[in-house]
Amino acid sequence: MSETQVRPEVREIVGAILLVSRQPVTVERLAQVFQQAADHGGGLAREYAEVGRAEIEAALAEISRALDAARIGLRLVEVAHGRRLESLPACGPWVRVHLERGRPQRLSQPALETLAIVAYRQPVTRAEIEAVRGVAVDQILRNLLDLQLIRVVGRSDLPGRPWLFGTTQRFLEHFGLNSLDDLPGVDELRRREISAPQAPAATAPAPPAAPDDPPAGGGDPS
Amino acid sequence: MPAPVPDYKVRLEVFEGPLDLLLYLIRKDEINIYDIPIERIASEYLQYVDMMRMLDLTIAGEFLVMAATLMMIKSRMLLPEEERAAEGEDPTEEEDPRWELVRRLVEYKKFKDAAQFLQQIEQERVDVFTRPDVAEAAPGAAAPPLPLGEVSIFDLLTAFQTALQRIGGEDLREIFAERFTVGEKIDQLLEQIRERGELSLTEMLLAMRSRHEMVVTFLAMLELIRLQQLVARQDTPFGEIVLQTAVA
Numbered sequence: 001m002s003e004t005q006v007r008p009e010v011r012e013i014v015g016a017i018l019l020v021s022r023q024p025v026t027v028e029r030l031a032q033v034f035q036q037a038a039d040h041g042g043g044l045a046r047e048y049a050e051v052g053r054a055e056i057e058a059a060l061a062e063i064s065r066a067l068d069a070a071r072i073g074l075r076l077v078e079v080a081h082g083r084r085l086e087s088l089p090a091c092g093p094w095v096r097v098h099l100e101r102g103r104p105q106r107l108s109q110p111a112l113e114t115l116a117i118v119a120y121r122q123p124v125t126r127a128e129i130e131a132v133r134g135v136a137v138d139q140i141l142r143n144l145l146d147l148q149l150i151r152v153v154g155r156s157d158l159p160g161r162p163w164l165f166g167t168t169q170r171f172l173e174h175f176g177l178n179s180l181d182d183l184p185g186v187d188e189l190r191r192r193e194i195s196a197p198q199a200p201a202a203t204a205p206a207p208p209a210a211p212d213d214p215p216a217g218g219g220d221p222s
Numbered sequence: 223m224p225a226p227v228p229d230y231k232v233r234l235e236v237f238e239g240p241l242d243l244l245l246y247l248i249r250k251d252e253i254n255i256y257d258i259p260i261e262r263i264a265s266e267y268l269q270y271v272d273m274m275r276m277l278d279l280t281i282a283g284e285f286l287v288m289a290a291t292l293m294m295i296k297s298r299m300l301l302p303e304e305e306r307a308a309e310g311e312d313p314t315e316e317e318d319p320r321w322e323l324v325r326r327l328v329e330y331k332k333f334k335d336a337a338q339f340l341q342q343i344e345q346e347r348v349d350v351f352t353r354p355d356v357a358e359a360a361p362g363a364a365a366p367p368l369p370l371g372e373v374s375i376f377d378l379l380t381a382f383q384t385a386l387q388r389i390g391g392e393d394l395r396e397i398f399a400e401r402f403t404v405g406e407k408i409d410q411l412l413e414q415i416r417e418r419g420e421l422s423l424t425e426m427l428l429a430m431r432s433r434h435e436m437v438v439t440f441l442a443m444l445e446l447i448r449l450q451q452l453v454a455r456q457d458t459p460f461g462e463i464v465l466q467t468a469v470a
């Protein structure tokens with residue numbers, strides 16, 4: 001109801017940033033950009049130093065509406081906690097020809113199942129995944145790591161300190177999810193409290209970017 | 223375990239596990255998961271495991287563990303209820319011996335459903351494009367090969383079993399004459415399917431003159447699917463399976 005007033009310049013700047021972003025942009029990031037631009041540039045930029053969340057949100061909403069109304073094959077969506085411009089599905093066949101891409105390869109059933117278990121139960125060890133699936137998942141975990149859909153998020157306190165896996169930002173992007181809460185039945189499928197011996201969470205928030213050796217491959221003697 | 227064709231070993235990893243097979247059988251026979259006729263399911267389960275071993279598919283040891291579990295449940299079902307509790311267990315817990323298995327199946331089923339949800343939204347995103355990020359642009363980042371496309375290994379085995387039953391006769395395990403090789407059959411199959419566009423699996427198998435030829439052809443088909451030369455398609459659940467060449 002109480003529409004926040006959006007300055008046209010703010011809308012333009014937000015639109016320009018969305019266009020060039022390779023990853024979903026958060027409202028926080030946009031606010032930060034306005035702030036930093038003012039710090040560095042001074043002058044005109046200073047006028048927009050204090051652009052607040054509300055104005056940014058309103059600008060995003062206006063852009064989204066404008067894109068829909070203009071029918072130019074683009075839309076603005078919320079994904080992975082941010083916003084991103086994407087092409088309309090209806091235009092897919094032509095875009096694919098232009099990009100010279102064949103039918104995209106999709107994940108296999110076992111890969112999707114493994115991914116689902118990681119998504120709902122994270123942080124989760126390989127042994128826990130195997131207990132649910134009833135079959136070894138080494139190779140699949142390795143593939144999912146290569147695809148950057150999952151990552152190592154730490155090590156468990158269990159004997160042998162097995163790796164703990166979790167999903168990535170790219171996982172959310174790949175499936176167009178805004179957050180893990182968008183998965184159906186999250187409450188039911190999340191870890192049951194009964195599994196007491198499992199430590200409350202990842203032990204150390206180990207910088208997951210640099211695991212000291214290849215996780216799935218070397219995770220043999222648990 | 224007789225290796226049907228010494229010259230050519232098909233290395234098909236069966237990524238599906240014993241729980242998948244059980245769920246498959248439960249669905250196929252329209253069984254209530256909470257009241258599994260253990261005797262019947264156990265014997266069907268063993269048939270499929272036998273078939274996979276006969277075809278010399280690389281199956282996980284977990285299949286054999288599950289076979290043992292099923293046997294154990296079966297034997298405990300035969301006991302009067304008050305004697306079921308195993309030694310060391312609390313005898314007041316008169317649990318149905320099937321319960322632990324049912325719990326695992328139900329839990330796994332939920333994750334299979336979740337996987338289906340993911341598949342569905344992945345499918346919806348096939349036609350959506352964004353500014354490519356770094357990982358997507360990297361050439362080596364293609365998805366892992368799909369082991370079997372749309373049809374599960376168990377569907378293929380069902381078709382194989384049906385065909386075997388129809389052809390009847392000699393015991394498969396006693397065949398040592400090697401008139402056909404997987405290599406030859408691969409060439410034949412490819413040629414046949416290229417000519418005709420597609421081929422029904424049952425039709426293909428029933429055209430065979432012997433069990434031996436049938437096994438070899440089936441292995442050739444599995445190999446072609448693994449190499450992504452062929453795709454197996456099934457338009458209705460448990461329906462006819464059709465083979466066609468994979469479109470790049």
